[in-house]
Amino acid sequence: MSLFDDMSVYTRVAELASFTQAAQSLELPKASISTAVQRLEATLGTRLLHRTTRRVPSVASRRCTAVEMLAFGSSRLCAACVKLASSATRV
Numbered sequence: 001m002s003l004f005d006d007m008s009v010y011t012r013v014a015e016l017a018s019f020t021q022a023a024q025s026l027e028l029p030k031a032s033i034s035t036a037v038q039r040l041e042a043t044l045g046t047r048l049l050h051r052t053t054r055r056v057p058s059v060a061s062r063r064c065t066a067v068e069m070l071a072f073g074s075s076r077l078c079a080a081c082v083k084l085a086s087s088a089t090r091v
Contacts, residue, residue: 012026019034
C-alpha cells in the first residue's frame with residue numbers, strides 16, 4: 001500500500017470509529033487495516049488513534065477528516081513524500 005492508501009484507510013477507520021467496520025467497508029482483512037494505520041502513524045511520527053476494545057476514537061476524541069489529518073501532519077507528510085520520491089528515483 002502507498003502512503004495515500006494508508007491515509008484513505010485511516011480516514012475510513014476514523015469515520016467509522018472501527019477497524020472491523022473499515023475492513024468490511026474496504027473489503028480488506030482487519031490485519032491489513034491495522035498495519036496501514038500503524039504504518040501511517042510511524043510515517044507521521046505520532047499516534048493518530050486511541051485504540052480500545054470498545055471503540056476507536058481519534059486522538060482528539062472526535063472524527064478526523066483527511067484534510068484535518070493532512071493539516072496535522074503536513075510537515076512530516078511532506079518529508080515522507082520527499083523521502084518516498086527520492087527512494088523511487090534511486091531504483
